[in-house]
Amino acid sequence: MNQPFKETCLSANRTAAWLLLAALLFGCGKDPDPPRPAAADPGRVGFESYCAPCHQLEGSGTEGGAPPLAASPWVAGPDARLMRIVLHGVRGPMEIEGKIYNLEMPGFGPILTDAQIADLLSFVRRRFGGPSAPVTPASVGRIRAETRDHDTYWTVDELLGVR
């Protein structure tokens, strides 16, 4: 009694497996609009190109080099400080997770557009524990204009004065 049912069932399974295989083999190449890879996020691309060389892809920083971005109070703090750090760089003693860094980070204002800075900072905040609200190109433009005469690295004291 059970036998015919089992056979139908098995052959149905086999047919399904072939159909699936055929769909995999022939279907994929024909997808007119394949999903874009995650790397197409311009913020991620900017972070990987301009920040990760020093701060590392995982935001861990390096021994004797750049401090970590992951769980950094600067990433979690006001975006007006982050935008200044990226526009003009930052220098001098800075304590992150109990470690003192006394280094210099170059500014990227001259080589990155407002939109590029907004995108990469939005990514950095999302990725490394900052607020989820995106940083907008308009606010980068406003800070760039406000700090037009500032032509050197920021210090921690100056940045802490910014809300």
Ligand code: HEC
């Ligand atoms: C050439 C290496 C280098 C590059 C590239 C670089 N940084 Fe930095 N960054 C540093 C160093 C070094 C410091 C610490 C400076 C100090 O001691 O005051 C720092 C500090 C910071 C800080 C504050 C401290 C912390 O860890 O949170 C932030 C935020 C930051 N960088 C973000 C960025 C972002 C965003 C980019 C990409 C646009 C970037 N950095 C690119 C070297 C770099």
